[in-house]
Amino acid sequence: MPGPDIQAGCFSGLFSFFATGNARSRRSTAADMSKLELSSGRGAVELPADFSNLNCHHCDWHGMPVSPPTSEIPPAYTLRDAEDVFRPEVIKTIEETVDELNPELRELNLEIWNHPEIAYEEKRAHDVLTKFMSQHGFDVTPHYLDLSTAWRAVFKHTSSSTKNGDAIRVIGVNSEMDALPGIGHACGHNLIAIAGVGAALAVKAALEKHDVSGKIVLLGTPAEESGGGKVKLLDRGAYDEMDACIMCHPSPGPLHSVSVGPCLACQTIEVEFFGHTAHAAWAPWEAQNALDAAFLAYTNISVLRQQIKPTHRVHGIVSGKNWAANIIPDYSKMVWIVRAPTWPEVEVLRERVLKCFEAAATATGCKAEINQEVGYYDLRQNSVLGDEFSHIMDARYGVKSLADGGMGASTDFGNITYALPALHPSFTIPTEPNGSNHTPQFTQSAGTPAAHAAAIAVTKGLAGAAFRVLDDAEFTDRVKKAFKHDQEANVVRA
DSSP states (O other), rough: OOOOOOOTOOOOOOGGOOOOOOOOSSOOOOHHTTTTTTEOOOOOOOOTTTTTOOOOOOSSTTTTSOEEEEEEOOOOOOOOOGGSSSSHHHHHHHHHHHHHHHHHHHHHHHHHHHSSSOEEEEEEEEHHHHHHHHHTEEEESGGGGGGGTOOEEEEEEETOOOOOTOOOEEEEEEEEOOOOOOTSTTTOOOOOHHHHHHHHHHHHHHHTTTTTTTEEEEEEEEESSSSOHHHHHHHTTTTTTTTTOOOOOEEOSSSSSSEOOOOOEEEEEEEEEEOBBBTTTTOOOOOOHHHHHHHHHHHHHHHHHHSSSTTTTTEEEESSSSBBBOOOOOOEEEEEEEEEEOOOOOOOOHHHHHHHHHHHHHHHHHHEEEEEEOOOOOOOOOHHHHHHHHOOOHHHHEEEOOOBBBBSOOTTTHHHHHHOOEEEEEEEEOOOOOOOOOOHHHHHHHTHHHHHHHHHHHHHHHHHHHHHHHHHHHHHHHHHHHHHHHHSSOOOOO
């Protein structure tokens, strides 16, 4: 029976917006993935051996559509021999801790999923998560750094062998909370929230049981979808003491897989056009038409798109107030997002887009007021952290790290990766056809047991990598050297 048709607008390109770069040897090749069975709960699906030659221009994941339809049966993450990972006894402690917490994490997951809150309105999630972390032995600061829905949870353990003056390393973890207007948790931030919580609690248990010094700083970060909550926290010093920071994000794609590729930088621009109203039939010559200004701006950008690179994106909406067909509008508003693979490219493209607005205002005699929101930098994954996480996921749980080019989306965590060593893997959950991120279908997928099971597996992998930052000085030195090398190889803008 033929599979469901993949429509225009399919967002499964999250996993390969960019050209595949120099993939690390540990990550899966097309030949590897052709042998990988994807468990969807409706029987195993084996990828065709020549799937890398497929070239669907809608899907753009080496020809792969979104993962099989969501099932209520979670996919299995079979445990493998732990001896091939750093300190296998610690990994077992992490797994036991997360498994013990799993019923509570599932309850927490559904509490957030059932009560979606948009940017800077995550009051219920703030209260639920801060209470949970307090109950589990963390020192919690609510309403952190004057952000009403941000919070901070800290745990520190000093081993019996630590001497006075010995430095104690700090690992940061992020939990996002915000939902999307009208469609709830259509980007799965309920899963991100509990993954951060679970990883922090698992590292705490490992530090205590194995008597290792370390400090965990879990940040509840609001307003990722709009508002740049992490950027505000970064500017106010929330990340200053961290040696490294980790988090994760759910996406569609082949099940039992993760990605540590990059994502796009972006800039949101709001433009308002102010004109003069008049009767549309009686005396239209008296008006300056703000709606015309908006449509000219839209047309200008549509023409501009032919002269921008295939990896660049410009997309936006138009709105107004008190419009009527017999009244020439004196006000219109547009919100645009400019995206490109790197922040310097966004800066160049943004100037071209601004000229489209200015030209539209000039042509119509309207006044344009332009506001540029906080910029989201591209995601620069730390290669050493990425390799460690990928190795744990593969060696212990059979989850493959894809040799892809990353996400065609954007995140304010990109700014964190410019400031310190950081890791933001994507992980796949079962999704419906045409039901990728930012759709009502993805909202439903993000609440399923299968999505929760995927998040739990990733939680363990993140905790394993985070623990090594605290325990292994040589490893952390390599993490920092990789970050410094990345800074020197790219133009990093503060």
